[in-house]
Amino acid sequence: MQLKSPWEPRLAVGSEPIYQRLAAAIAEDLSSGKIPPGARLPAHRDLSYQLGVGLGTVTKAYGLLERQGLASSVHGRGMFATKKNLTITKAIDLSVNVPPNIMSDRLLSGTLASLASAIDAKTFGAYTPPQGIFQHRLALAGWLQRYCASVDAERMILCNSGQQALSIVLAALLAPDLCIATDDLPFPGLQMIAGLLSLQLFGIKTDFEGILPSAFDKIAHEIAAKGKRLILFTNPTAQNPTGKTMSRSRLKDIAEICRHRDVLIIEDDVYSAFSAREHLCFLDLVPERTYYINSLAKILTPGMRLGILIAPSDQLGNLLRVIHAQGSTVSPIASLVMYSGSWMESHPISRR
Incomplete structure (x- = not known):
């Protein structure tokens, strides 16, 4: 019984x-x-x-x-x-942003099964090109162009994460006279890398849209007067950690200041898939001075550690030298999962 x-x-x-x-x-x-x-x-x-x-x-x-x-x-x-010792805490961890887990077991198992037939020992045993396989970059460019029209496979570098892409850019630009301007409440990942590279951060006053153009112009003028170079780091959509989003007019005002003051831009656009349909990027406005970063970890799942970096054409060589020196080319598994599976097209955001 x-x-x-x-x-x-x-x-x-x-x-x-x-x-x-x-x-x-x-x-x-x-x-x-x-x-x-x-x-x-x-x-x-x-x-x-x-x-x-x-x-x-x-x-x-x-x-x-x-x-x-x-x-x-x-x-x-x-x-x-089970006899597992379970403790449920009411604390909510806000230190890491993760997307909702909407990937089904069926999609994951199907993707891994297709991966087995998509890769052979010769391909897996070869070094991945520093810029990433062109067919993979082309597929990503086609998908990302719905969020940023100026995404270009020729200028794209595949990375192991958006954070790695940021680290590569700052390592390539590193110099004694380099300074970084960003939101007065900055992205924690930027703070971490800046600390490792001994880079000075300048916080810019913000309002409900993010960085104030007048405050940014003032800092850019003061830095130039000291004979130093300035880079602007920005999350224009859903800034981490405040969640602020720049309007199109704010983006244009900031871009014009960067053009006038000769300031380079690092645009962290990892939340672009959650933006409005009329989404505009700094890469669209000033492509010649913008380093554009995106990532599938914030759109699909943290398990998909695949970052995208698009740089000015004349800077690709410097970035690839950093990747060579670090031995940090993109994982062939991650890019093949993206390429051979249907993760991106199956995502609800892809059908907006």
Whole structure:
């Protein structure tokens, strides 16, 4: 005779799908001790009947708990809570930005299966070109042009992440007279690299749109008067960490100051896919002085560590020398996953 489950079925409060709320309720009661470690969970049909939900909903909830290591199925006996020590904290970690996890298991497994037939030992055993494989760059350029019209495969370098792309640019431009202007509350990743390279950051006053043109022009004038070179680093869309987004008119005002003051721009556009349809980039306005950075980690999934760097044509050589020196060419696996799979075209943002 099977023992009855000690758990009183319920759904967690929230607007998530029912199977997620069911799994969350069980996880919460495991954490609080209402469900003892190793206890039997209700049978699928019993739980479906008691909560008035579909049998498939219960199956998905139990499957989610199994993937989280909180439950395990014993053939012929049923589903049991694991003896895992679970602690749920109410703290929310805001130190890392990650996109919603909307990649399905089916899409991931299908992509990995297609990868097996897309790569051979000869290709895998060869060094990746420092700029990345041209067919891969061409595919990325075609996709990114819906967010930035001036994306160009010829001037594109594939990197292992957007952060690596930023590191490569700053290493290539590094000089004793170099200074960086950015938002008064700067991107943490920029602070990290600037600290390693001993680069001085100048915070620019901002408003609800981000960097104020008048404040930026003043700093650019003062830096030039000291005989130093200035680079502007900016997240024009959803600036990290404030979330501010520049309007088209603000972008044009900042671009004109950069042209007038001879300031180079590092444009971190990793959130462009979440922008308005009339999205405009500094790369569109002043391509001759813009280093454009994007990344699939913030659009698709952090597991896709693939960064995009587009540079002025006359600077490609300097950037590629840095990559050669660092031995940091893009992973052939990441670029092949992007190229052989259907990740980008399957993403809801791609169909906007």
